Amino acid sequence: MSLLTVEGLSKSFKGLRAVDDVSFEVEQGAILGIIGPNGAGKTTAFNLIAGAIKPDAGTVTLDGKDITGHPPHKIAAAGMARTFQLMRPFYSMDVLQNVTVAVLAGGASEKSARDQAAGIIERIGLSQWRDSPTEGLPTAALKRLELARALAIKPRVLLLDEVLAGLVPAEREPVLGLLEELRTQDGVTLVFVEHIMAAVMRLSDSVLVLNLGQVLTQGSPQEVTSDPRVIEAYLGEEPSA
Amino acid sequence: MTSQPMVADQETRTPTPSAWWARLPWLRIGIVLAAVVAAIVLAYLRSGSTVVVTQAVVTGILIGGVYGLVAMGLTLIFGVLDIVNFAHGSFLAIALFLSYYLVAGMGMHPYLALLIVLPAMFLLGALVQRFVLAGAMGKPLENQLLITLGISLVIENSLLLFFGANPRSVSLPGDQGVAILGAVAELSRILAFVGALVLAGLLFLLLRRTSLGTAIRAVAANDAGAQMVGIDTRWIYMLTFAIGTACAGAAGVLVAPLVTIEPVTGALFNIIAFVVVVLGGMGNVVGALLGGLVVGLAEQLGALLLPGQSPLLVVFIVFVLVLLLRPQGLFGRSGS
Numbered sequence: 119m120s121l122l123t124v125e126g127l128s129k130s131f132k133g134l135r136a137v138d139d140v141s142f143e144v145e146q147g148a149i150l151g152i153i154g155p156n157g158a159g160k161t162t163a164f165n166l167i168a169g170a171i172k173p174d175a176g177t178v179t180l181d182g183k184d185i186t187g188h189p190p191h192k193i194a195a196a197g198m199a200r201t202f203q204l205m206r207p208f209y210s211m212d213v214l215q216n217v218t219v220a221v222l223a224g225g226a227s228e229k230s231a232r233d234q235a236a237g238i239i240e241r242i243g244l245s246q247w248r249d250s251p252t253e254g255l256p257t258a259a260l261k262r263l264e265l266a267r268a269l270a271i272k273p274r275v276l277l278l279d280e281v282l283a284g285l286v287p288a289e290r291e292p293v294l295g296l297l298e299e300l301r302t303q304d305g306v307t308l309v310f311v312e313h314i315m316a317a318v319m320r321l322s323d324s325v326l327v328l329n330l331g332q333v334l335t336q337g338s339p340q341e342v343t344s345d346p347r348v349i350e351a352y353l354g355e356e357p358s359a
Numbered sequence: 360m361t362s363q364p365m366v367a368d369q370e371t372r373t374p375t376p377s378a379w380w381a382r383l384p385w386l387r388i389g390i391v392l393a394a395v396v397a398a399i400v401l402a403y404l405r406s407g408s409t410v411v412v413t414q415a416v417v418t419g420i421l422i423g424g425v426y427g428l429v430a431m432g433l434t435l436i437f438g439v440l441d442i443v444n445f446a447h448g449s450f451l452a453i454a455l456f457l458s459y460y461l462v463a464g465m466g467m468h469p470y471l472a473l474l475i476v477l478p479a480m481f482l483l484g485a486l487v488q489r490f491v492l493a494g495a496m497g498k499p500l501e502n503q504l505l506i507t508l509g510i511s512l513v514i515e516n517s518l519l520l521f522f523g524a525n526p527r528s529v530s531l532p533g534d535q536g537v538a539i540l541g542a543v544a545e546l547s548r549i550l551a552f553v554g555a556l557v558l559a560g561l562l563f564l565l566l567r568r569t570s571l572g573t574a575i576r577a578v579a580a581n582d583a584g585a586q587m588v589g590i591d592t593r594w595i596y597m598l599t600f601a602i603g604t605a606c607a608g609a610a611g612v613l614v615a616p617l618v619t620i621e622p623v624t625g626a627l628f629n630i631i632a633f634v635v636v637v638l639g640g641m642g643n644v645v646g647a648l649l650g651g652l653v654v655g656l657a658e659q660l661g662a663l664l665l666p667g668q669s670p671l672l673v674v675f676i677v678f679v680l681v682l683l684l685r686p687q688g689l690f691g692r693s694g695s
Contacts, residue, residue: 168587170583170586189586189591189593190586190587191586191589191590191591191592192591194586194587194588194589195589199587199588200587201587202583202584202587206581206583206584206587207580207581207584208576208577208580208581208584208585209580209581210576210579210580211576211577211580215573218573219573219574219576219577219585219588219590220588220589222570222573222574223574223577223585223588223589223590224589228570231570267584267587267588268587268588270588271588271589
């Protein structure tokens with residue numbers, strides 16, 4: 119049985135169908151990439167799955183448990199973490215505190231929370247910033263902090279919204295390595311929205327293409343990128359010369 | 360920062376450029392202290408009497424501690440819920456009347472009333488947040504503003520209806536003048552100050568040292584981020600509003616022996632609390648306590664500098680100056 123099942127998910131904003139009857143399944147330990155042109159409904163789909171907004175129709179099932187429309191903190195507690203495309207750090211706190219908050223929210227004791235948080239920071243490669251205030255951190259560090267905080271709740275499913283955006287190519291590589299490691303070592307299931315195709319090709323077992331709120335196609339990275347409908351969605355129809 | 364892509368920059372705050380002196384917190388505190396000293400010297404030159412000035416300074420600091428406690432509750436609510444709570448002073452008024460009822464009606468010791476008023480105000484705050492304000496969370500600021508203003512009107516007029524406009528008072532058994540630093544202060548005033556500091560310290564520890572406090576600070580910093588890590592923000596909103604209301608309640612009990620108890624007494628504290636919150640930096644709990652002391656001193660020394668005027672005149676002059684020179688508050692962090 120799939121770990122995460124999304125069925126018939128729909129959401130309209132003032133008549134605009136932002137997400138329209140989207141369905142997909144992700145197996146335990148699999149990596150699903152979600153691509154699509156701007157405005158395809160990728161982030162809205164994440165918001166619906168992670169409980170930030172309630173869907174008009176459809177269901178989200180995590181490990182056999184219906185979590186549709188549950189508040190975000192319950193979904194987080196059920197084992198699904200998400201990161202935001204625009205990072206949401208706690209600016210008033212330093213990096214260690216940011217991660218400690220997340221560990222504490224999982225019910226850890228004060229002391230063990232700090233140790234666990236320090237361990238996660240080490241692993242994510244944020245050690246040099248550990249005691250720095252969050253304000254003024256470079257984008258690459260903030261992106262990693264967002265990931266560290268998501269990992270702190272020990273998720274089984276991780277929803278990543280453009281973790282690579284804003285990183286220069288040299289900064290992307292270690293993040294990609296880390297994501298692969300999360301799957302192989304920790305068995306974390308990943309669903310990620312990404313515009314950088316090299317990353318999508320490298321990480322994904324399967325790629326879901328959204329266009330105008332609907333699923334255009336789903337398949338292996340090779341299948342999807344050679345699909346004329348996908349190319350059309352991105353570039354427009356080929357001129358009929 | 361300019362070399363980075365726009366998308367990532369939207370949420371990456373660059374610190375607001377401010378005057379060089381503003382970036383050094385100790386220097387800022389030094390400037391505030393220098394201003395206080397200057398005010399004291401001016402007050403001495405004007406009145407020509409050391410005793411009068413000392414008396415004003417002592418009284419100002421003592422009442423300033425209580426202002427600080429009231430403002431801590433208000434600033435906490437603003438910082439976490441993003442609500443400008445106009446009903447804060449009315450909650451204090453409820454606590455005053457509750458105190459009066461417990462002391463004059465049931466013969467309770469004025470400070471023992473804390474044991475009843477504090478939990479009662481906590482509960483009232485929780486109920487008001489859950490059933491009146493929760494629906495307005497995340498809506499435009501003026502919605503919450505009008506709701507809290509409405510609550511304050513309802514409370515004030517209910518008090519008027521049930522208790523009438525007659526001024527009342529609570530007296531502390533064994534209250535007497537105590538010599539302190541060459542001035543005389545009523546015991547009740549000293550105890551109010553000490554009580555306010557103790558409660559402020561407890562609140563500070565709650566916020567800094569407990570996992571609940573950490574969660575509250577996380578919600579204040581970024582509620583979407585807090586939800587993402589599994590914090591129930593609705594629960595935190597309710598608890599925070601309850602804690603903030605309990606601060607007003609505690610302050611009400613502590614000042615009950617010092618003030619005339621009328622339905623409008625709360626409004627006066629409301630105005631002062633707002634000034635203190637802005638001085639201290641919106642959402643800054645420690646700043647609120649320091650701001651309280653500044654306002655207490657400004658009020659007392661102001662009465663000496665401009666005799667015959669409302670003591671609030673100087674408070675507002677200070678307020679306007681701070682807004683002009685440092686709108687994020689005397690102790691607020693720059694850019695936050």
